[in-house]
Amino acid sequence: MTDLFDQPGAEQTAPRPLADRLRPRRLADVIGQEQVLGPEAPLGVMLASGSLSSLVFWGPPGVGKTTIARLLADETDLEFIQISAIFSGVADLKKVFEAAIQRRRAGQGTLLFVDEIHRFNKAQQDGFLPHMEDGTILLVGATTENPSFELNAALLSRAQVLVLERLGPEDLERLLQRAEAEIGQELELTDAARATLREMADGDGRALLNLVEQVAAWRVKAPLTPEELSTRLMRRAAKYDKSGEEHYNLISALHKSVRGSDPDAALYWFGRMLAGGEDPRFLARRITRMAVEDIGLADPQAQGICLEAWQIYERLGSPEGELALAQAVIYLALAPKSNAGYAAYKGAMALAKKTGSAMPPKHILNAPTGMMKDQGYGAGYAYDHDAEDAFSGQTYFPDGVARPDLYQPVERGFERDLKKRLDYFARLRAKRQGE
Template identity: 65%
Template structure:
């Protein structure tokens, strides 16, 4: 269902044979009839690209076409089959079950006996469960079918390893501005009229499509309902005239993880502008603001830590502010916290120290604390030496006894290594001073 489109080519026999009805939707009428007319996918279809090299040898291997909606997955699969002389069979994982697959395999097997190869195109292949995906394996392996699956989700997460190992993954890009403009020109040629849009509105129309060629042409059809000779629409009037499109984003799927990763890495990289952009993208797509608040809290402790302890206070306050105000007012508190953590000095010293401490705790098991730091509330415990030799730090010079607080069986480790940034500069000086005092007092 993910397609690109072009104006039918009159001298192409296959185009004449497959020409859609005159009253078909614009997206169908502009569907490419040749691979050369697919726009925006040169990295996949060019002569030196994976599919280009396959076609040069006259054969197609089993493939997974991975890309956002409206980038040409179905059309490319159909044209590949046509180019190498294979029978094209299409099913959808949303509407098909085991019985449909068995039927497709049986028909492909019979046609193979007659010398005709079958390209089985499975749209939304990630919708099949693991067992159903395994069902393709023997038929792919023995050549009964050449499988071409289409998915908008990351195959690494959604397809099992056995199936992936038998297919080449081809990544299709969301259509860029030039590709979308090419589709607008084709639409105008097909309709015999220019779109009634100002240059800025034309750019806005491409932006509204969000990289989806099919959706762009659906928007064009809405624009073309305006009478010929109408005053060109400016961006504001265009947005009123067409349905707004929510960004491609599934809170339970890869889009969610991609954007939160972009936000987190922008903060870690001290880029407040990029961080604000990704925050806005997620909020506009309907992400739970409290989820974002929790992630900001995590960033404060993971990527800033003791370099600026106030970052944790700021992010906790932003969460509380959002809970008190709700949207949209509370979102400004999230923006403030985002800028704070993005511009704060960075250190993962606390994060790494915590990991080292956990690793050490697992390695050393259930070692007892040294006796001198144990309380001795009973006579028996006093007789066992609990608390013996403990030195009260407030009574010591510099309020520092320098005693060892690790188990007797452990060499003293160093987990926390502050960096020379932010508040950790001061902490590093304190640690160096205490280390010097320990040496002078003969403590390990």
């Protein structure tokens, strides 16, 4: 029996994906990334001066890292070689370097594009260095992770890091129009649904083109609304690494929004983390820390509200318990702010380390034995309850340690009252010590 695909004319070529068909052929055709490609931007200046150096492109998926690297090779007459750190090992790198050496001897340079370069370990990264230094390769690495954490210092010292950004709404609209011109039809979408389609791409150009292909295949009779579009398409999941940089970026944004008394922004970042799959218990712990660090005694209730919200979450679980945490976030954002307690604690720790093993003054030490009493332990101690205003004004710091002003309450919230008490006791102390 003869296989169908062995027959003449039976082979069919699958249509090229829209993202491949729309791949730019010149750097000028790249959409977005003006901060890198513009005339006064790093790559624009390098190309104009003919001084292209090794590069690391840092940015999210679908923003043009591979495309720009390929076009750089075209515009500089370098041989473009692409490898992925996920699928390549030491043997593969050795072959790439040997081939590049042969090309250099023949007068041809090599642009080596390494996708996911952060996947190479430190030793493998070191393997690029001699070939970068002698001009065998011009390295262009691509990574979605922070190069400061993932690439070794030696490699970073020999390559310039360029940050590529998610495509904005205007960039995505330009790409959408190019896609419609390529497929020869306008998508049957209302203006609002068109905006929804762009939002679904989440700044990823390749994702947008994949969505366009799906929508174009539907052949609907009337423009779709956002609700109809959302029913037919799955929204692209937001990028969120619960153990990586994104985790720390978003909790920082939440913390600073609370500190900045912006409940709407705080709720947004809180929601972003939950939508990304963050453990609500982690958020409960960090929210409670915010109450201690940034609100403190300006509103003593804040810590209790956070602990109650945490307990409510433990009793109700998700998703009901998350509402209690959200309400705690709102309360913290609107609470009076003070880091006076936090600053006082840090100051006390610094002073404790500085003064070492200084003993407490003898008058506040107990004397349970006769020998200790003979040594002066407890001598001269004034029992505050027996003093006028129940305040003796004694010193409680070690001998030779000047009295510091560690706790300096602010004129906000409950700390206004605490400041009055602090000033009151300071006046009494000065009076007692002057008597």
